[in-house]
Amino acid sequence: MHSLSRRHFLASMSQGLSGIALGSLLHRDALASASAWAPPTGIPHFPAKAKSVIWLFMNGGVSHLESFDPKPMVTKYAGKNISETPFADVQKNVTKRSSVMAGFQRNLLYPLQVGFQKYGRSGIEVSDWFPHIGANIDKISVVRSMFTTDSNHEAQAMFHTGRNLLDGEFPSVGAWVHYGLGSLNENLPQYISIGKREYLDKKDSLYLGPAHNSVPLRIDPNNPIDFGRPERPVSAETQKLHFDLVRSLNQHAEAAYPRDPATAARVASYELAYRMQMSVPEIVNFSKESEHTKQLYGLHLPHCRDFGMQLLAARRFVEKGVRFIQIQHGGGGGGAWDAHSNLKSNHESNARAVDQPIGALLTDLDQRGLLEDTLVVFATEFGRTPGSEGKAGRDHHPFGFSIWMAGGGVKGGYVHGATDELGFHAVENRHFVTDVHATLLTLLGLDSRKLELPDRKRLAVDHGTPIRDIIA
Amino acid sequence: MKFALLASSSFAALCAALPLHGAVDYEHSVKPLLRERCYACHGALKQKGGLRLDTAEAMRKGGDSGPALLPKEAAKSPLIERLLSKDPDEQMPPKHEGEPFSESQIRLLQDWIAQGAPAPANERPEADPREHWAFQPRTRPAIPPLSARAARWARNPIDAFVAQAHEKAGLTPQPEAPSAVLLRRLFLDLLGVPPSAEELAAVAQAPDSSWVEPTVDRLLNDPRYGERWGRHWMDIWRYSDAWILQGFTVARDSQKHLWHWRDWIIESLNADLPYDEMIRQMVAADELYPDDLSKLRATGFLARNFNIFNRLVWMDSTVEHLAKGFLGLTFNCAKCHDHKYDPIRQEDYYRMRSFFEPYHVRLDVAPGQADLDEDGIPRVFDAEPNAPTYLFPRGDETRPDKSRVIPPGVPEVLAFDSLPVQPVSLPKTETDPARRPWVLEAHVQTSRQRLRSAEEALAKVDQKLEASSQTNRPAQSDSSPNLPPATPSAEELAILERDAAEKALHLAQAEFQSTQSKAEAMRAAWEGVPEKVSSTAKAAAQSERDAAVARAKHKIADLVWNLAKTAPDKRKPTEGKLSAARTELAKAAKAAGESSEKFEPLRGAKWSATQFGKVYQEDRFPGFPSTSTGRRLALARWLTDSRNPLPARVAVNHIWLRHMGKPLVNTVFDFGRKGAAPTHPELLDWLASELVEGAPKGAPWAMKHLHRLIVTSATYRMTSSMAGAETSEKIDPDNRLLWRRHSIRMEAEAVRDCMLSVAGTLEPRIGGPSVPAQGREQSTRRSLYFTQNWVDRSLFLATFDGPDSTVCYRRDQSIVPQQALALSNAAMVQDAARTIVSRLTKEAPAELADPAFLERAFLSVLNRLPDDVERRLCLDSLQAFRALPKPAPAPASPDVARVQIVAALLNHADFVTIR
Numbered sequence A: 001m002h003s004l005s006r007r008h009f010l011a012s013m014s015q016g017l018s019g020i021a022l023g024s025l026l027h028r029d030a031l032a033s034a035s036a037w038a039p040p041t042g043i044p045h046f047p048a049k050a051k052s053v054i055w056l057f058m059n060g061g062v063s064h065l066e067s068f069d070p071k072p073m074v075t076k077y078a079g080k081n082i083s084e085t086p087f088a089d090v091q092k093n094v095t096k097r098s099s100v101m102a103g104f105q106r107n108l109l110y111p112l113q114v115g116f117q118k119y120g121r122s123g124i125e126v127s128d129w130f131p132h133i134g135a136n137i138d139k140i141s142v143v144r145s146m147f148t149t150d151s152n153h154e155a156q157a158m159f160h161t162g163r164n165l166l167d168g169e170f171p172s173v174g175a176w177v178h179y180g181l182g183s184l185n186e187n188l189p190q191y192i193s194i195g196k197r198e199y200l201d202k203k204d205s206l207y208l209g210p211a212h213n214s215v216p217l218r219i220d221p222n223n224p225i226d227f228g229r230p231e232r233p234v235s236a237e238t239q240k241l242h243f244d245l246v247r248s249l250n251q252h253a254e255a256a257y258p259r260d261p262a263t264a265a266r267v268a269s270y271e272l273a274y275r276m277q278m279s280v281p282e283i284v285n286f287s288k289e290s291e292h293t294k295q296l297y298g299l300h301l302p303h304c305r306d307f308g309m310q311l312l313a314a315r316r317f318v319e320k321g322v323r324f325i326q327i328q329h330g331g332g333g334g335g336a337w338d339a340h341s342n343l344k345s346n347h348e349s350n351a352r353a354v355d356q357p358i359g360a361l362l363t364d365l366d367q368r369g370l371l372e373d374t375l376v377v378f379a380t381e382f383g384r385t386p387g388s389e390g391k392a393g394r395d396h397h398p399f400g401f402s403i404w405m406a407g408g409g410v411k412g413g414y415v416h417g418a419t420d421e422l423g424f425h426a427v428e429n430r431h432f433v434t435d436v437h438a439t440l441l442t443l444l445g446l447d448s449r450k451l452e453l454p455d456r457k458r459l460a461v462d463h464g465t466p467i468r469d470i471i472a
Numbered sequence B: 001m002k003f004a005l006l007a008s009s010s011f012a013a014l015c016a017a018l019p020l021h022g023a024v025d026y027e028h029s030v031k032p033l034l035r036e037r038c039y040a041c042h043g044a045l046k047q048k049g050g051l052r053l054d055t056a057e058a059m060r061k062g063g064d065s066g067p068a069l070l071p072k073e074a075a076k077s078p079l080i081e082r083l084l085s086k087d088p089d090e091q092m093p094p095k096h097e098g099e100p101f102s103e104s105q106i107r108l109l110q111d112w113i114a115q116g117a118p119a120p121a122n123e124r125p126e127a128d129p130r131e132h133w134a135f136q137p138r139t140r141p142a143i144p145p146l147s148a149r150a151a152r153w154a155r156n157p158i159d160a161f162v163a164q165a166h167e168k169a170g171l172t173p174q175p176e177a178p179s180a181v182l183l184r185r186l187f188l189d190l191l192g193v194p195p196s197a198e199e200l201a202a203v204a205q206a207p208d209s210s211w212v213e214p215t216v217d218r219l220l221n222d223p224r225y226g227e228r229w230g231r232h233w234m235d236i237w238r239y240s241d242a243w244i245l246q247g248f249t250v251a252r253d254s255q256k257h258l259w260h261w262r263d264w265i266i267e268s269l270n271a272d273l274p275y276d277e278m279i280r281q282m283v284a285a286d287e288l289y290p291d292d293l294s295k296l297r298a299t300g301f302l303a304r305n306f307n308i309f310n311r312l313v314w315m316d317s318t319v320e321h322l323a324k325g326f327l328g329l330t331f332n333c334a335k336c337h338d339h340k341y342d343p344i345r346q347e348d349y350y351r352m353r354s355f356f357e358p359y360h361v362r363l364d365v366a367p368g369q370a371d372l373d374e375d376g377i378p379r380v381f382d383a384e385p386n387a388p389t390y391l392f393p394r395g396d397e398t399r400p401d402k403s404r405v406i407p408p409g410v411p412e413v414l415a416f417d418s419l420p421v422q423p424v425s426l427p428k429t430e431t432d433p434a435r436r437p438w439v440l441e442a443h444v445q446t447s448r449q450r451l452r453s454a455e456e457a458l459a460k461v462d463q464k465l466e467a468s469s470q471t472n473r474p475a476q477s478d479s480s481p482n483l484p485p486a487t488p489s490a491e492e493l494a495i496l497e498r499d500a501a502e503k504a505l506h507l508a509q510a511e512f513q514s515t516q517s518k519a520e521a522m523r524a525a526w527e528g529v530p531e532k533v534s535s536t537a538k539a540a541a542q543s544e545r546d547a548a549v550a551r552a553k554h555k556i557a558d559l560v561w562n563l564a565k566t567a568p569d570k571r572k573p574t575e576g577k578l579s580a581a582r583t584e585l586a587k588a589a590k591a592a593g594e595s596s597e598k599f600e601p602l603r604g605a606k607w608s609a610t611q612f613g614k615v616y617q618e619d620r621f622p623g624f625p626s627t628s629t630g631r632r633l634a635l636a637r638w639l640t641d642s643r644n645p646l647p648a649r650v651a652v653n654h655i656w657l658r659h660m661g662k663p664l665v666n667t668v669f670d671f672g673r674k675g676a677a678p679t680h681p682e683l684l685d686w687l688a689s690e691l692v693e694g695a696p697k698g699a700p701w702a703m704k705h706l707h708r709l710i711v712t713s714a715t716y717r718m719t720s721s722m723a724g725a726e727t728s729e730k731i732d733p734d735n736r737l738l739w740r741r742h743s744i745r746m747e748a749e750a751v752r753d754c755m756l757s758v759a760g761t762l763e764p765r766i767g768g769p770s771v772p773a774q775g776r777e778q779s780t781r782r783s784l785y786f787t788q789n790w791v792d793r794s795l796f797l798a799t800f801d802g803p804d805s806t807v808c809y810r811r812d813q814s815i816v817p818q819q820a821l822a823l824s825n826a827a828m829v830q831d832a833a834r835t836i837v838s839r840l841t842k843e844a845p846a847e848l849a850d851p852a853f854l855e856r857a858f859l860s861v862l863n864r865l866p867d868d869v870e871r872r873l874c875l876d877s878l879q880a881f882r883a884l885p886k887p888a889p890a891p892a893s894p895d896v897a898r899v900q901i902v903a904a905l906l907n908h909a910d911f912v913t914i915r
Helices: A003-014 A016-020 A022-026 A029-034 A072-076 A088-093 A131-135 A155-161 A173-181 A236-256 A261-283 A291-296 A305-319 A343-367 A433-443 B002-016 B026-037 B056-061 B078-084 B103-114 B148-153 B157-169 B179-190 B197-205 B209-220 B224-236 B259-270 B275-288 B293-303 B311-327 B346-356 B439-467 B490-527 B530-565 B572-592 B631-640 B646-660 B681-693 B703-711 B726-731 B748-759 B795-799 B817-825 B827-843 B850-862 B868-883 B896-906
Strands: A052-058 A116-119 A124-127 A140-147 A191-194 A215-217 A324-329 A374-380 A383-389 A393-397 A401-407 A414-416 A426-428 B359-364 B377-382 B605-607
Touching (some): A052 A305, A116 A131, A155 A173, A173 A324, A236 A261, A236 B896, A291 A343, A401 A433, B078 B103, B148 B157, B179 B703, B259 B293, B275 B377, B293 B377, B311 B346, B311 B646, B646 B703, B748 B795, B827 B850, B827 B896
Parallel strands (some): A052 A374
16 A cells, blocks of 8 residues: 555545645655654544534724623722732733733723623623623633733734744644544535634635635625635536536546546545535525524624624534634724724624624524534633723733633633733733633644644644633 | 555554553654654764763663663663653753653653663664765766666756666656647746647647757746746745735835845846856845845845844844755754754854844835835845844843854854955945935936826816816915815815815925925035035025925815815814914924025935834934945855855755656755755755856856756656556655656646636736736736735635745645635636637637637647547537526627636646646
């Protein structure tokens, strides 16, 4: 059995997209034969609790202080300089590495702009801007002790790749998942990206090869994916004939170039392409969803219709076995949540756009029995300063902020980690962004160290450490 | 065989993870583990504590503190004790030198020692790193003698080396590719576009393959060669257009107008500028040829690394990629500690950085355009000759070791001479670039151009006024109205618009005047005629102040007009600006009344300001010093010294990769000990010698000589088909020994360029500013001219593994469904198919019957005729397409069914593959 057959063997084991990316594996073979390295088989390294991930990312930086980490002291000492409060110490530890990585200093405390209520049996406090998420709090583990090391919006890239953009470009966590697990459904792309990105490159997989890129998706049944339908008018029958003819011609190319693995891969890639083109539009067509479901996601409400459709599509993709659905909310510029001024109106309207759909997603997944093996992640690139920026804003704050996860094997109604009294530093069970990746990969049954490529050594910090405490 | 070997080693890896009581395999499990984790400090490269772990014998013998292992006594063996220790002074690997061993790895070693630490009797230690093949001086190996069989096959010395390997392994080379395939291969390889039907016809009639050599000469002299191979070198040298964040005007990464460097690459390749000279110009043209703007373009290579916020990133990528691109060495691995595999000390990393420490980037005014936002030559210069380089212990830049300034230098293993660094004194035109003969004129030209535009703009407004019902042309006035009425009439609006346009003209006039006066004053100062100096300076100063007044007035007029167009309740912010503009005008008017000789001179260059200190705040301008340190020149001379063994080998490997589909050294940017060994070491050195020494009577370092040698060899000409080669396939399934040609999935640019070329719409124009992102869809220029930086790249090209502008030493050749969708559905492909059908129909002498159409379609898209099966398939499909219900309204021409056939051919494996 020579190495070509070995590749076919691996391909048939993992199937689907990762099986077809033969070409990109070809020149790594020399490395493969030099050591015991082999591409992933698509089989988890250990028993998985989750099969799919819905990754909700709020661009711009959600204020942790006005969402999931209430800090009454910020209101109590509002208007005071941090140095005049009993918590003056928090500013001692502010690290300064280089200009772009430094945090912004805002010293005059700015009172909380929203009230909090206790929700659920767990009684976890959630701000009044997120009542629907609050109603689902018993499905959620909140991590209040995140930190990041980039204080500008490049932190969006850092949250997805684990690395500062200044270090270069690295594969995103979704690409790693796709690389490690491959496909559950041969008719669909396995890694879908919805929403606008600014700082995070549109290519996710980079050195893992284009087979593991996200497929950008629009909620438009007529044109959901790039090149997903003819850009010039061509009928469905014509398309069918086109793909038939291309397949016949390429299969015949074997006559002159027998046993050419590239030709075989090409034939297979056209088949998947054709199936993808047929099945994706069907999933973003909601005509078969009940009125009740549509209203649950808020499709009848102008303020949350767009995001609601994205999340409803996400649920439909999860049902079909898509691995990773990455949704960015509020793209363009620094991101919609970037409330340097008018934080109150900014966050209020952004929360209105996302809260009901997110609550609906959790409820809907739960009712359909999908939440058990679907991990939902709610994240943002950094928090916002306890001090005010201008009259009514908050600046970027990398030293302490919150994210949460639900379903897919994480505890419900649970809080992990804490920031100090001002919400300045993460002080208890601190977690860097790659710890979120490690948690997610662990739940999916993957060991990131086993996925590493021999010619692309990763650092220990790239792998992160799973947040074991929130795993049920 | 290979599979068995792989299986056994992964079996070993699997066993290593389990409790294991069987016999431990030293060669396949213990040794690889120690090699990976320990040899860097306890092997040939270093012997910390006098200890080596690269043989079992050495372990038993031990180091300064006695034996490392006691056979059968795992628990007492220091090797195990150190791995288990929690004491920071004892534990291995030491803190910061790698993660601790896992339990299963330790158990593996324990079991092995418990079993008596068995090892092969004749086990040999690691070789001395300095003896590594890539560090040895380049030699010119003798051409191997040819057997009778090989003599019939071989065409030049390349084939002798390849045939020798064939015969050793019992391989038979595949026959030469059919002439049509070979011609297509040569065109795609050398020009990146396919041959025409006429060219194919000429070759088809040739009695033998004597057409190859003259064709190769012709292609190498075709300017499209520079475009095709320029793109290859742009990959290796990391070409990137500027990255400018939306809403900003400054480049954060790379430089504006970097296309000048791209054009220099194309021109240099077409002129066959020797490779060593290309390196010298890219690294040090400013020290070698100050003032020669054409050559200074080459330093775009370094200007590309500009990073507005962070010097560390800038210097790191400069060192990393200079070393990877020219030397095939991973210097970047020595940033935080000594290199784990190669004899490169941590200090060597900083010595390399020291060559670049002084350099910064500036834009120089090019003839005819003084506005550096519009054009300018990005180039480097030594701005801070005394900037110290410090070593960062453990790579931590926040704690530099300031006890010692690191001088420029190269690793000892590659030092063949002392490295003289001689400061270079620069001509006056470098420190005061406005003195370049074209600069003042460029300012006058630019300013005159703006004056014309302002005149035209005003004329347009006037035309509009005249065309409307208003007959009363507003009277000329010097000042604009204070505030517009709350609800201005159309007439009032028109008057305000005209006022703004008129003030813009006044401003352009004043600026033109000011530019002329300044040019005159500057010339006078240079010529040094005392009586003229003062009077012209006064005039220049006055005109500058007058222009400031005109600018303020224009601003006011513009704001007033804007206000008029704004609803009254939204006027507040603009009103604020207006009052500020009035204050500005008062100030300008006051200044204009005072006499002075001071004015801002016209500039010939602009420093690309950094913002290292504070984001959004420019650092202090370092000035344009009158001497350059000469450091980069010394580096360039060392790189291109014929005794330096690496640059020629690395370049030859890159060239071979792109002609042949696979390199001779698989790790194209790592020729170090961690890299792959060459498949044909002698051939590599022979080719490197040919590059350095050149053809007999030819110039040294000529790349075209090397291209010619490679593409005329029998090795290159073989078919890529495996038909009839079952035996060779069994012996060498991966074709490492080149018994056939590797087929190549065309690069992204070639896929698009070929399509446009077949359609006849590809623009032949060479060079110029990059095609902006918004214009990409409509553009018919070659793909290498598309703007690309790390954020912005064409979706179509990215789908076909288009280059990553941060690092791209080698293209991937993936085959994924997204490519199938792009080729089936992109408007560009469907339009090309339509154009191709029209073209074929138009070119045909008479009406084309289907079979004749098919032949022409195959010839132009796939450069070959269809065989019987393909003919039948396509004719049947034509019928099937025609039987479908007609779309309404049915386009008259071209024939929709034929368009579909051509579209299918564009999706054919043979189209996107260089066979």
